[in-house]
Amino acid sequence: MNPYLHVLPEVSEALSTGKPVVALESTIISHGMPYPKNVETALAVEQAVRDNGAIPATIAIFGGKCHVGLSREELEYFGHAPDVWKVSLRDMPYVISRELYGATTVAATMRIASMAGIKIFVTGGIGGVHRGAETSMDISADLTEMADTSVAVVSAGVKSILDIGLTLEYLETKGIPVVTIGQDEFPSFYSSKSGYKSPLRIDETNSLARMIHTKWGLGLKGSVLIANPLPASDEIDAAVMETHIREALQAAAAKQVKGKDVTPFILQYIAQHSKGESLEANISLIKNNAALGAKIAVSMLELV
16 A cells, blocks of 8 residues: 555445445535535535445545545535645645645546546546647646546546647547547537537447456556536536636636636636536536446446
8 A cells, every 4th residue: 555545444445345436536625616515516426426336535635645535524624724735746746745735636636546446537527728728838737647547537528618629639649538428529518519529429338338448458558538418407508608718718817817726717707607507517517427437437347
């Protein structure tokens, strides 16, 4: 066991006895939603994993260790504490060595999940190539981590505030399979539509599990991105959302918001200006992803 790893007993027992486990990130708690909605959502997401046959393992950093699985009290702390770091890979050594509190992004959560032996990770939407990246070179570490770490990622697609087309091109370059479940079009987080055809489509969880198992069985390292469209009843029209996104990007530029602060700023701006509609869509999609992730984790174990 890695000395920097602390696994919750329930999660440890599941891993040691061959039960399905699903990793969950913590940035959605500390930097994605307001309190107490963030904690309520985190608990609902964990319950969605349990309801579909798997054990949830929410991941965060504190006390000088990577914690795989959080207690109710720990979830509460991450939900309202003002000084929690947003931790990607580059931040992990500093935050751990200083024994700070850190909420993990997709990249950091994937790496810690892999350290613990968890193969399925559920998030809302992955990071990617930012709009204007041809001049800013702003490309999320989520993508490079997905090329290196063999943990499958279930999301509602790429965050729609990003350049979806360039992100799909980057994923292809890195050899990361992109599969959309249930439709031919790649989803765009808040909407089931993006204007981009999905590279692959698979409709059954057992077929998804078989594909993931086959990739790693061939010795091909890295992730598989499973895009799970938001239910039609909860999605936001893509054109309406694009208007909110452009306004949010202009506001971020005017306030000179940069780096890892950009995404939380834009998400908060959109939530305020969509009268909470985007927040409700975000909650719906993460719970929907959690249910699918648990089903895939169960199917993966059936192949072993």
